[in-house]
Amino acid sequence: MDKPVFLETRSIVKRFNEVTAVNQVSMKIYRGEIRGLIGENGSGKSTISAMISGLLPKTEGDMYVEGQPYAPKDPLNARAKKIAMIVQETGTIGPLSIAENIFLGDEGRFARNGIIDRKLMHQEAKKSLALVDFGEVDVSQPALTLNFEQRKLIEIARALYYEPELFIVDETTTALSHDGRLLIHRLMRKLRDQNKAVLFISHDLPELMDVCDALTVMRDGDLITTIDRSEFEENFIKQSMVGRVIEGDYYRSDTSASRGEQAMIRVNGVDTSLLRDIHFELYQGEILGIGGLSGSGMHEVGKVIFGEIKPQRGEVIVYGENGDGTLLPHKVKNVQTAIANRVGYVSKDRDRETLIMEASIKENLVLSALGKLGKFGLIPPGAEKKFARRQIGELNIKASGMNQRVGELSGGNKQKVSFGKWIGNDSKILILDSPTRGVDVGVKTTMYQLLYSLKQQGYAILIISEELPELIGMSDRILVMKDGKINKEFRRDQNLNESMLIDYMI
């Protein structure tokens, strides 16, 4: 390869106590190349990028930037070497203004005799926003007035302002809508064409294959292989990632729609500030998918059914069991009536809304079922343990024990805990918003198998997702939403493809 090397790692190692997260990794990152880094959760890919960008110190080994030894103490060190990273989680501070966020830690550059020249700062902030085509905005506004995606763009603008030679994108795109992703892709390509180096970390294999010039695969802290674009082959890459053969098609295998007779949920003409006249039914034993752009209101639909958002007009009826097995309609008034009628909800923002990171697996699993576990108001510790043990076993949650904190688990296992919380609670209606977001291929397969087996057991499942292949692969019916309305309904069909759905989304 004749491209110049920008950054090289030689046998770098990172240990957290006894756990080796990155083991003897030597890799070269070239200028004029978009390098993808892929691997399952816990494979060490984020740890590598954290070491390169100065967020974590390395345990052993050496790094070189353009031949010079490089040992960053913090991200500012890295920035001085023209290395910038965008992280998965939000990296903006809500109450600070947009401009202040962009120049966080570097306000000194605008100092005039110790006083910050705001006018200049705002001017420069606008310049940096222009780099990401942000459009007109008042940069003195606090960052929290922006939505999630716009805040992500602020971070990108911040990184680009310092004209990085190495631009690291860590899992950012999973949080973005279609348009946001395309923008990042465009930016990465532009940097590459300017002979800069780009490192792109993601779970999303098709996306990486589309954007990257070369892909490095990691597994359990080891660098497995680096593949050139000309040799990209999806199944081979997947196998290298998980170390075993994965079937090319991991969605359900049947091709025709099926469902029970009994409607479990009826949404009757619901209006909210974002939704307009939503009507649909969800049946027993059915997987219903809802797709659309992130601003289409589809995430709101889940919250309305779960009673978290009250409709301005219309109602949600749920069929809950009546003790003797007959189903009776109940109107959803709040979260409590939804749960009492066996509706479970997993939010798109799982880590902040569905799970309690600080609490143990057991505490998370039992929280929604406390009412059912108690006898005369008392909840015996034994009942909680039994409940937690069963869910951990059934869902195969990998943890050191039921008392491990949920925050310490990998993304896939966290998601299993949030499923287990509702399945254990006897929920028969599951509303899953972006169920495989931030989850790697291996775990996705288990998730899809689990969803299919739940369907066969008669669960009614609503999947809200921005990943169209997933909707097409798993759903019996798909509702496509646009501008707060249901724009089109598709039935499960072999010939269904993404572009047919996209036509009704945009």
Added chain:
Amino acid sequence: MKLFIKRHQNALIQYAGLVLVLLLFTFMTDGALLSDFNVRTILKQLVVLFTISVGMVFVFSHGGMDISVAAVLALSSMAAIYTMNAGAPLAVGVLVAVLVSVACYLVNVLIANQFGLMAVISSLAVMFVARGIVTYRVSTSASKIALADSGALKELGRNMPLIIAIIVLVGAAGFVLFHLTKIGKQNKAIGDNPLAASQSGVRVKRMKVIAYLLAGILVGCASILSLSRSAVISENTGMGLEMDVIVALILGGMALNGGSRSRMSSAFVGSITFVVLNNGLVMVGVAPEVVSLIKGMIFLIVVFLLLRRPNGEVMPR
């Protein structure tokens, strides 16, 4: 073994602190700390602080914070005195004290819930109002505000088996409610993540009200227990108690933000440690002028030990 220490670090520090304080002062006072007379003194102080601490665990566990205890206690005591001086029996006096205290705490939590105010700020308001009423009454009444017939209450204050029984009863009830019912578990969940708690079916506001209700009942009871030691109130009654409670809970290993690490044992261990520390310092002859300084330093050390993270690094994701 190493893992065990790491996992139970906070619990170990809280018990180690108690043992250390007990051993140190027993040694320094040649055993006088554990003399019959002194143990009685300790128990009398303990019963008040412990009863309040148990109530506060519920409030702290959901992330609340209360600094109105001392003022509410003074107000409840005053109400009880007026009631009993009017000829009502002790039981009615207790009831009135509890009602006044519960009313104060309900006002507190309703302001916090309704206006989304930080709990500590609404408790500040309640504190000023309650203290204000007491100060006003004390300064405008010609004679001292005291129980006319303090016989029955004095008896209660001297009855050691009864005091021990109260401690056991309050402790047991607190433990059961906090660790074996929805009340404690859901309050802890709110302390960690109110959003996730509400999406799990927890009625967040209602649970907070229940926590404050329990705190109100216990503070009301504590005001009677404190009256049994001195049957008089002044504008300074209870002064400083709100901070004592917070210090005691921290000495007992309570996480100030609440959440899943909250334990009822913090109230027990912490209030004993605090009372013994207080009592011991006086007994070894530390001048009262520097007691506060020494307590402050010990407090700082404990906070440092409790807040220090065992692992400096956290794995990304």
